[in-house]
Amino acid sequence: MNRQKVLIIDDEPDIRELLEITLGRMKLDTHSARNVKEARDILGRESFDLCLTDMRLPDGSGIELVQHIQQQYPTTPVAMITAFGSLDTAIQALKAGAFDYLTKPVDLPRLRELVTTALRLSTVPQTAAKPADHRLLGDSPPMRTLRSQISKLARSQAPVYISGESGSGKELVARLIHQQGPRADRPFIPVNCGAIPTELMESEFFGHKKGSFTGAIEDKQGLFQAAQGGTLFLDEVADLPLAMQVKLLRAIQEKAVRPVGGQQEIALDVRILSATHKDLAAEVAANRFRQDLFYRLNVIELRVPPLRERREDIAELCNVVLKRLASESQQDPAHLTDEALAKLKSYRFPGNVRELENMLERAYTLCEDNQIKPSDLRLADTGQSNGNGDANLATIDNLEDYLEEIERKLIMQALEETRWNRTAAAERLGLSFRSMRYRLKKLGID
Missing domain, CATH: 3.40.50.300 (P-loop containing nucleotide triphosphate hydrolases)
Known part of the structure; x- marks a missing residue:
């Protein structure tokens, strides 16, 4: 079995020797370069499982080398070695595409952890590059x-x-x-x-x-x-x-x-x-x-x-959610009518995918003949206005009750979106915590 190879780039002989000895004890083959030019030449001839580069090199910077490796050898992880306390430099390296960083003087246990983690990348199956969780759906x-x-x-x-x-x-x-x-x-x-x-x-x-x-x-x-x-x-x-x-x-x-x-x-x-x-x-x-x-x-x-920026994914999301609901309840799957789907595609979805899932679960429970119609979605009850932005006066019997119902729905929505964190929900609604507590008590929301 071929041993994994690591390229070490540093102009200090003592550092190179320390890294070579440590990695050799880990049963790894090492090659060394003293500057950017030597590193580029070696990389052009051989492939490596990991590169370790110093930040300061005689003919350039480690950042340039990180960028070069990212562009030419994107599957090769590269870690940066920086001076102690150079957090800004380390962050620069990470932004440039470095796998991780080490600080001088090199802490050997930390070095071994970093190398072990980096070398695991070559053993990650290619299938893992595809989403393992099918809830991240959509081809938008x-x-x-x-x-x-x-x-x-x-x-x-x-x-x-x-x-x-x-x-x-x-x-x-x-x-x-x-x-x-x-x-x-x-x-x-x-x-x-x-x-x-x-x-x-x-x-x-x-x-x-x-x-x-x-x-x-x-x-x-x-x-x-x-x-x-x-x-x-x-x-x-x-x-x-x-x-x-x-x-x-x-x-x-x-x-x-x-x-x-x-x-x-x-x-x-x-x-x-x-x-x-x-x-x-x-x-x-x-x-x-x-x-x-x-x-x-x-x-x-x-x-x-947010969901409203990828409306073309709504139909696929609905199909998957409805199939899951049918499987969980061991019932036949329900289907959205064209009108119901059009209604969903025009909705803003302030609660995004989570709101869509909750909405479909409710509609699936309420619908008849496994057909979800616009009325089953209850979109009219979510505080949406009519097309002109005004409430329809003909449907209001009591203004206080109407406003209270809107307040209740908005507070419930804020609570659901913040996982029932009252402080966060109050902040989302622009209320003080005391005002939020008063409204919860007044509306009977526990």
Whole structure:
């Protein structure tokens, strides 16, 4: 069996020797180059499973070499070696397409982890490049672009910030990035940052030791440790309080965590993916989110398109959802009439794919003769106006009841879109939490 090959590019003989010895002990073949020209010549003659390059080289920069390898040898991962504290340089390298980075002086356990993870890329089956989860459907241009981006980002270890509206499928995208990459056989740990009580956040993320606080009756593993070797997905990351943002930033930068009540730090090998339905840049501008953490999470941004930007996918989505509903209920599948499908294609879908699924589930339950008509979709009850933008006075018996019903539906929609996070729903509606609590009580929404 042929041994895997690694190309080392560094002008310092001591560094080259250290890397050669370490990788040789890992049963890897190594070749070395002292500058960009030598590296290009060797790459032109031989193929490699991994490249390790220094940032500063006598005849150019490591960034240029990363870009060259990305263009000419896109299946070869390349890791950057930067000076200690050069976080800006490391982020530049990741944006240019580097798989990951190391800082000098090189930490050997960290080096071995990086090399092991990178070399797994060559063992990922080609079939994994296709979406493993059929819910990411659609052949519209935005979806083809999204699938291509997912496939590319799966081959990197760069932190990815997934932006998109509620219900658009951000967690699904995060799972696909994980499933198509070298960490696919390791844990994928999703966490809704807005659903963890503030007083428990540090313990939930970093774990705690027995006796570290009242109720800590045994050692507990945190989310970071649970994701060791795999991927941690921070959903609704904008909901983290500022105090926790500081601790999260340190954990990401140091690649280590200290459990509450613990004396020693635990080294981490975790890829970070994050998402929120909010505009994170606007949260930074409003001083609700730390700029340094934003800079660290948002190395690469991946935008998930809302459903209204890919209306040509609605028919396919409906067919798949209706087949799934029929299978789950062991009934015959229902079909949309042409009028019902046209109605869906003209709807804005503020709740995106999740709203479409909920709407079809309700319609499937209510329809007769397995035919879903426009009236089964109940679109008229979602606060939509008539074609002129005005309510039809002939249908209103009592203005107070009518307005109350609209208020109820909008609040319910906001709650569903924020996974029943009352604070987030209030913010989405432009209400204070106190005002939101009053309305929930008044409307009898528990």
